[in-house]
Amino acid sequence: MEADAYITPSTVSTIGLAFLRPCDNRRASAGEHPIAEIHIMKQKIKVGIVGLGAIGKVHADAYAHCADAELTALCDVDAGRLAEVSEKHQVKARFTDYRDLLKTDVAAISICVGNHLHRDVAVAALRAGKHILLEKPMTLNAGQAADIVATQKKAHKVVQIGMVNRQKPEAQLIREEVQSGRLGEIYHMRAVLIRRRGIPGLGGWFTTKAVSGGGPLIDIGVHWLDLCMYLSGQWHPTRVSAMTYAKFGANMRSYKYVSMWAGPPNYAGVCNVEDFATGLVRFGRKATLSFEIAWAANSEESAYIELMGDKGGVRAMDGKPLKILTEYEGRLADITPQFNATSNPFHVQAAKFLAACRGECHPAATSAEGLTLMRLMDGIYKSAKSGQEVAL
Ligand SMILES: NC(=O)c1ccc[n+]([C@@H]2O[C@H](COP(=O)([O-])OP(=O)(O)OC[C@H]3O[C@@H](n4cnc5c(N)ncnc54)[C@H](O)[C@@H]3O)[C@@H](O)[C@H]2O)c1
Numbered sequence: 001m002e003a004d005a006y007i008t009p010s011t012v013s014t015i016g017l018a019f020l021r022p023c024d025n026r027r028a029s030a031g032e033h034p035i036a037e038i039h040i041m042k043q044k045i046k047v048g049i050v051g052l053g054a055i056g057k058v059h060a061d062a063y064a065h066c067a068d069a070e071l072t073a074l075c076d077v078d079a080g081r082l083a084e085v086s087e088k089h090q091v092k093a094r095f096t097d098y099r100d101l102l103k104t105d106v107a108a109i110s111i112c113v114g115n116h117l118h119r120d121v122a123v124a125a126l127r128a129g130k131h132i133l134l135e136k137p138m139t140l141n142a143g144q145a146a147d148i149v150a151t152q153k154k155a156h157k158v159v160q161i162g163m164v165n166r167q168k169p170e171a172q173l174i175r176e177e178v179q180s181g182r183l184g185e186i187y188h189m190r191a192v193l194i195r196r197r198g199i200p201g202l203g204g205w206f207t208t209k210a211v212s213g214g215g216p217l218i219d220i221g222v223h224w225l226d227l228c229m230y231l232s233g234q235w236h237p238t239r240v241s242a243m244t245y246a247k248f249g250a251n252m253r254s255y256k257y258v259s260m261w262a263g264p265p266n267y268a269g270v271c272n273v274e275d276f277a278t279g280l281v282r283f284g285r286k287a288t289l290s291f292e293i294a295w296a297a298n299s300e301e302s303a304y305i306e307l308m309g310d311k312g313g314v315r316a317m318d319g320k321p322l323k324i325l326t327e328y329e330g331r332l333a334d335i336t337p338q339f340n341a342t343s344n345p346f347h348v349q350a351a352k353f354l355a356a357c358r359g360e361c362h363p364a365a366t367s368a369e370g371l372t373l374m375r376l377m378d379g380i381y382k383s384a385k386s387g388q389e390v391a392l
Pocket residue numbers: 050051052053054055056075076077078081096097098112113114115117135136137162164219
């Protein structure tokens with residue numbers, strides 16, 4: 001059994017998977033993804049997609065890029081969108097009800113519908129014997145995520161969560177740096193993702209808590225918190241003290257913006273989620289993680305994650321060349337690693353999912369990790385609501 005700091009033996013036995021190799025450890029060198037580039041003819045895996053909006057289309061393109069995938073079934077309640085994506089990828093089996101897609105012989109599906117549907121579609125798919133690549137956030141809350149894990153345990157199928165940022169070459173390189181011990185012990189992390197005016201689809205599903213589960217924390221913060229935990233290997237958050245604010249979206253008509261993703265605003269809808277979340281997560285006495293995540297703030301735009309280790313530190317995901325701050329032969333030194341940064345993370349994510357479906361390796365982001373993240377999300381919202389530090 002190969003050691004994997006991210007999936008404990010108990011996790012594996014909980015989920016009941018027979019294979020124990022992380023896909024990530026099969027790279028040829030730092031930052032590269034040979035799995036995505038393997039074109040040896042393997043038996044094709046028939047795949048389907050439920051939900052063909054912004055991200056469903058990206059999944060369709062990613063499967064089209066995988067030589068070992070055959071996109072054979074698509075589903076969306078929007079008939080026009082269904083026709084458009086089906087025509088583009090020449091898919092004949094088209095459905096407006098996902099339960100009909102699950103009756104086909106697809107072995108695996110991507111679930112790309114809104115967050116409130118993740119649990120139901122995932123559970124139905126697992127019961128139908130399908131492997132699933134489930135978009136983030138895993139669910140609206142930890143209770144729903146636990147339902148998926150329990151169903152997976154009986155179904156013995158792959159569940160991979162769409163934590164696509166893990167597949168960015170710089171993330172893979174940092175993970176190697178941490179695992180090699182070159183950064184030493186990671187004792188603090190920062191996750192910062194600030195948009196000045198970036199509330200998506202004001203009044204639509206993103207800003208309706210019953211449908212989205214929350215605001216920027218659960219939408220984009222989940223990527224950054226996952227990345228910090230994945231890269232550091234810290235998967236046991238113990239306590240959190242957090243605060244959320246709703247200063248911009250709540251009064252919808254007074255919200256000033258330049259452009260709107262998933263817009264225009266729907267003033268007949270609701271915005272009852274936070275637009276800023278901040279807090280401190282403790283991992284026992286070993287490490288801490290501070291976060292600031294905003295859809296809207298009177299602040300400069302800013303995006304990065306940072307890992308501080310006692311031998312080296314790194315700031316990444318900020319659009320700048322990766323720099324490792326360390327010491328070399330008695331002096332402070334900045335190392336700028338050279339690596340191939342050309343691979344498309346969605347293609348790599350799909351390729352790793354297919355490899356996991358064939359039983360060649362672990363899913364690239366497991367359901368157990370997804371559940372841990374949802375517990376953390378719940379704890380953050382609970383702490384913000386109560387004004388107290390919360391035990392996780
Ligand atoms: N990984 C990423 O970087 C990333 C980026 C964007 C969105 N997402 C996630 O992907 C999911 C979808 O987001 P999106 O931006 O594509 O949303 P979207 O609104 O653009 O697309 C959702 C699609 O689902 C369809 N749909 C709704 N109900 C359905 C049902 N019952 N059966 C089948 N189809 C149904 C809609 O018609 C729509 O086409 C969300 O969970 C979101 O958080 C992830």
